[in-house]
Amino acid sequence: MGKKLMLGNHAVARGLYEAGVRVVSSYPGTPSTEITIHAAGFEREKMWVEWSPNEKVGAEVAIGASIAGARAFSGMKHVGLNVAADPLYTASYTGVNGGLVFAVADDMGMHSSQNEQDSRHHAIAAKVPMLEPSSAHECKEFTKLAFEISEQFDTPVLLRLSTRTSHSQGVVEEQERVERDMGDYKKDAEKYVMMPTYARAKHPKVEERTLKLIEYAETSPLNKIEINNPEIGIITSGTTYQFSKEAFGNDASYLKLGIVNPLPTQLILDFASKVKKLYVAEELDDIIETHCRKIGLSPLGKEIFTYVGEYSGPYIREKITGEKTPYLEFGEPIPVRPPILCAGCSHRSVFYVLKKLGVMVNGDIGCYTLGATPPLSAMDTCICMGAGVSALHGFNKARKDYENRAIGVVGDSTFIHNGITGLINIAYNRTNSTILIVDNSTTGMTGHQNNPANGHDIYGDFTAKVDLEMLCKSVGINRVVVIEPSDMAQTERVLKQELDANEPSVIIARMPCALLKTTKHKAALSVNEKCNGCKMCMRIGCPALTFADNKAKVNSTLCVGCGVCTQMCKVGAIGGEHED
């Protein structure tokens, strides 16, 4: 107990624990992942925590636990809420028994995402309240309050986070967990069976609930007016509040909205009447601003602030006052430093071979998306989890001539998440599609979470393991081949053979991620005098290989001896043990 420096996500987990939550089920996704990791650090007898196969399952597990009477939670990134939107929109109608909270972490600036959507739209469309903390301290407090609001108003509650809120550490004070009695389970079909008859009765109740929530938002301490200098008045929320405070301190007045859906009316009108010039500072879309216009105000918002990316203190100051912070510049262009596949990564050889074969690569999301970057440059598409499989079928239906030269590439976690349904469609609706599952035994991109295909749960315990070969066969794929991707000749041969086949096939490239603790590394390799400086080995983009004085060189602290470069070398110049 006491004050600690905690990541926003850790503070949310602490809030779950203190709020007496019993069930947590989430699918990882940056920047939300650490909520669930930290939640798993508490006694599982009190709070069961699990990785779900995808966000829809995670949200539904939480809904079930809530119906059973427990406080329950699921955390996800912004695009995860698209996957979980279906259960959310109807859980809005059923309401809850035990408090039900979903955290959704937006990624302004796209630090690690494929788009920049504003998840407040989901709160509006699903007609559920959304809270937005602005610091680690508030992460814990708002999480606990979210459960109270959920139970008081009989609704799921969304907790909106952002990269900066989730991944900034701030000072948090720990408190005790408060256990809650679940009472007996009581059947209540009118509340929980959402067929038309019962759902019709529910919709007006949802609208009434919104009115009550607006009333709550008018007076709730979560929405705070801070009157300092009345010249500038800023309506804001979340980290943007912190940015605004950074910009103006006590030289401006603020309306800080902790509840970002539904929005209050009277409170905003009050604030507007107390300040001379009204601004709305909100990252991404113009939701607060639109509401202000609806209630007759004309604040300055997107006229001066962008819809794109992250804001900051200096940005807000500059947009309002024109003042700029001076800074130095190095004055020369500096080469970019893009993220890359690690030394020994199981994905490297696969993408080299795919590039060599010149096939269309219908990709997906994970570490393996880095196969799209130079020098591998082997990926044609990346849309969303699962599309690596399903979109290939569409591509092949549209272009029959590509059936033997297009391939879908998907990771093990991504395949479980949503890839399997696309594969069912390939078998069912018949294209000769070839799918490559790059199975590195982990959910690599988000920091190595266990998943149903690696046979370990979030606690690291052994559990049921999906047999990918049997799974693919059972949906009607007859050709399922497992390869060892570090063997490039075999990889090339099998890829050609399966692309040529006149029926759908699945290739599973199985090799554990080089960063897993259980992966055994070989001794670092070395370059001998046979090196003729041809640079063939540089084509695989390995960070452990450099080129100097017309010769390749192995960095022995990075090399894990995977041997892909050895296979690239035509003159036998790389191999053996390192001289050091």
Add this chain to the structure above:
Amino acid sequence: MKTKSIILVGVGGQGSVVASRILGNLLLSQGFDAKVSEVHGMSQRGGAVSTYVKYGKEVHSPVVEKGEADIMVAFEQMEAARWLSYLKIGGKLIVSTQKLPPMPVITGAAQYNENIIDKIKALGVDTISVDALGLAVQAGNARTSNVVMMGVLSNIMDFELAAWQKALEESVPPKALEENKKAFELGRNISEKVKEV
């Protein structure tokens, strides 16, 4: 007190997370409000990373922007150049002489900039350069160069040595404490010499 900002820059995997943890624990022990901001995910796969540490009576934004950092700690030369604009004019730079060529340099598509540290000094930046990797190896583990840099940093921040040592103990695994203590020492001593010059 006005909020102070430190920016740590380097390459994913160079230990900026542990370095920022040391700073966070230190600042908390001194009774400050503090925020430490890092970015996870994509940027960790060998990409450029920056971590922000801010402290004061009340810290608002967790982010450090261009022209704002009182101190920049760069674990790699090219990253010092890349993030230089984040340093406040008149701010201090501590830079490791280590060079890690990024992929475009490895593949020959680009050149690693020459004489980076001299060019930065020529811009009038108060700079301390350290062979952090060499000292880390001397301390017994090449991976402690992040802690060497914290040792150097301890000389230009106004906190007692004992507070740094306690923060270090709280931030590294007990197994690795000895070599980290050594690394910190080596960093702290080198920069005393630098200061005397």
